[in-house]
Amino acid sequence: xxxxxxxxxxxAALLCLVALMTVPAAGQGGRGGGAGAEGGRGGGxxxxxxxxxxxxxxxxxxxxxxxxxDGSGGVLHNTVILEDHPGGFGIxxxxxxxxxxxxxxxxxxxxxxxxxxxxxxxxxxxxxxVGHCEIYEIARLASFAFDIAHASDGNGIIHHTQHITRVIDxxxxxxxxxxxxxxxGDTIGRWEGDTLVVDTTNLNAKGRMALxxxxxxxxxxxxxxxxxxxxxTISWTLTITDxxxxxxxxxxxxxxxxxRRPPADxxxxxxxxxxxxxxxxxxxxxxxxxxxxxGAATWPPQYVQPPGGTR
Amino acid sequence: xxxxxxxxxxxxxxxxxxxxFGTAPAAQAPAGQAYxxxxxxxxxxxxxxxxxxxxxxxxxxxxxxxxxxxxxxxxxxxxxxxxxxxxxxAALKRRAENSAGTKDxxxxxxxxxxxxxxxxxxxRITYMGWPFQIIxxxxxxTFNYEWSHKKRQVPVTAKVPPPPSPEDVLNWNGVxxxxxxxxxxxxxxxxxxxxxxxDMAGNFSSAALKVTERYTLLGPDTLQYEATMTDxxxxxxxxxxxxxxxxxxDVGILDYECxxxxxxxxxxxxxxxxxxxxxx
Numbered sequence: 215x216x217x218x219x220x221x222x223x224x225x226a227a228l229l230c231l232v233a234l235m236t237v238p239a240a241g242q243g244g245r246g247g248g249a250g251a252e253g254g255r256g257g258g259x260x261x262x263x264x265x266x267x268x269x270x271x272x273x274x275x276x277x278x279x280x281x282x283x284d285g286s287g288g289v290l291h292n293t294v295i296l297e298d299h300p301g302g303f304g305i306x307x308x309x310x311x312x313x314x315x316x317x318x319x320x321x322x323x324x325x326x327x328x329x330x331x332x333x334x335x336x337x338x339x340x341x342x343x344v345g346h347c348e349i350y351e352i353a354r355l356a357s358f359a360f361d362i363a364h365a366s367d368g369n370g371i372i373h374h375t376q377h378i379t380r381v382i383d384x385x386x387x388x389x390x391x392x393x394x395x396x397x398x399g400d401t402i403g404r405w406e407g408d409t410l411v412v413d414t415t416n417l418n419a420k421g422r423m424a425l426x427x428x429x430x431x432x433x434x435x436x437x438x439x440x441x442x443x444x445x446x447t448i449s450w451t452l453t454i455t456d457x458x459x460x461x462x463x464x465x466x467x468x469x470x471x472x473x474r475r476p477p478a479d480x481x482x483x484x485x486x487x488x489x490x491x492x493x494x495x496x497x498x499x500x501x502x503x504x505x506x507x508x509g510a511a512t513w514p515p516q517y518v519q520p521p522g523g524t525r
Numbered sequence: 526x527x528x529x530x531x532x533x534x535x536x537x538x539x540x541x542x543x544x545x546f547g548t549a550p551a552a553q554a555p556a557g558q559a560y561x562x563x564x565x566x567x568x569x570x571x572x573x574x575x576x577x578x579x580x581x582x583x584x585x586x587x588x589x590x591x592x593x594x595x596x597x598x599x600x601x602x603x604x605x606x607x608x609x610x611x612x613x614x615a616a617l618k619r620r621a622e623n624s625a626g627t628k629d630x631x632x633x634x635x636x637x638x639x640x641x642x643x644x645x646x647x648x649r650i651t652y653m654g655w656p657f658q659i660i661x662x663x664x665x666x667t668f669n670y671e672w673s674h675k676k677r678q679v680p681v682t683a684k685v686p687p688p689p690s691p692e693d694v695l696n697w698n699g700v701x702x703x704x705x706x707x708x709x710x711x712x713x714x715x716x717x718x719x720x721x722x723x724d725m726a727g728n729f730s731s732a733a734l735k736v737t738e739r740y741t742l743l744g745p746d747t748l749q750y751e752a753t754m755t756d757x758x759x760x761x762x763x764x765x766x767x768x769x770x771x772x773x774x775d776v777g778i779l780d781y782e783c784x785x786x787x788x789x790x791x792x793x794x795x796x797x798x799x800x801x802x803x804x805x
Contacts, residue, residue, distance in 0.1 A: 346794070348785050349674055365573065365660045379669045379676045381658060381777055396780050397674075420785065481665070481680050482689050482716070484696040488784050488794065489643050495795040514788045 262476035266446040269408065272364065277408050277442040282475040284359040285450060285468025295426040296320065296466060313451070314465040320428060321461045329518040333427030337504030340497040341515040343421045347487035349397040350378055351421045352414065352436060353452055356468050361478055377485040382412055389415045392525055395432060397421055412438040419524065431458045432524040446474040458520035562708055562742040567663035569681070570708045572740055574659060575773040576748050578652035585726035586610065586766055604765040610728055616759040623727025632787060633796050638720055642783035642794070644675065644697035646721020647714050647736050648752040652768065658778050666703055666710060671778040679703035679712050688715045695732060697721050710740040720800055731758040746772040
């Protein structure tokens, strides 16, 4: 199938998902209405946000990151492709989010680039976990608005993002035992000066970073850095180290610096997606065409693994 | 001997009081308030932590005998005193049909919405056996569930407007509004879509359901959970369940992606999305 069709399908799936996730009761005979607490789209971006000032601080002197933030720049194309990409085929052009290496290209090993491209093929779009209403990967979450809160026990920081709440354990210094593998890994946090450093391991390598098939292995080590620049701006970077998949560590950032948005004030939405996921059947039809009816021989996805495997 | 008699008398009075007051929350309040919970900076009872219901409520909220794979249990309905959910006659028939529809483990054919990995509803999400984490800020209590990374955000400030009209918003888990009464977090849930069940036995409601939950710390590691269900279309009167939740100290919540488990079993979840509200 052509690239054009691929992107149209992918984009249709993405838009359907976004719609499903932001309209409560979509696909369930619901009658639309109330805006969801998720997403933070439209609706006077920037309005209701006071002018930027000095970094707000908590009682312990650390930056107070509380609030709603959005690093998407108002578009979602980077959930499709992380690197430089032209416009057309239903998506806007976009600059690479990769800031290191300087060429903006993810430094895949040759086998891994082949596997990334296999996943990118429209015939395999059905493998994407987000199309199944499953978890958004960490880099993918950064393309949407989210909330940060410092929990009142002082040790948790929360992201409320595209259904996902990440609780960052600020007290634990050791990751969980190797045997525990999680979709978005085990996350612990620490402060380095004014930067919140969020450290993730124990991944299960079942997801992908974008509709375009980017991925890392279960051995990956992810380090996010949240650095407040002023009261309305957070710089966010994600550095991925995974010698099984990449030739060197690499770093990405958000489409624009994460900007403060008006705080969430609507708690009436619900994170339904699977309940109304009528779009999945279209992705499966494409998959079946390529893999034989039912895809029985290849389902669940048989991902190519790093030479020598992972832990 | 006198002591024993006294004990019997106390038990009888307690049972009588529970029967008299019906909604046992009132009768329970003194027990809950015997423990002074820690407080958050906002002055609220600090319920934070990871909690889990280790019990048989997921199988059947009512007393039931053993079935294949299901241990017998005494049930969790504390009001009415007979432990039975006060169904109207037509609804009882529907419950029997629901239960009969749970025999086939194939999600495509099983009537239980949870087998299809649909949102479990309230209160079912509390006692399915997966842990959940309570996280508090001054304005919002977040319930972060390990099951399919679901969450509920309960506003506990007067700044939040009342729930929207059911004409506008109908949710599987309803729309929550919370408040603190003494040491108890009270959550009123409305705007249900009526598709969720209460357990694997087919107990159910309509979209007219209202659920009032009460979370009260009985000690450092025990959280009493209580839920009162009101639905004049299905029940003859409100009814209440109660159970303790245990604090989990080993680790925070992990993950359980329900639909991904279907994927791994080779089950495609591409069935038509056809939802029928309970037809009574």
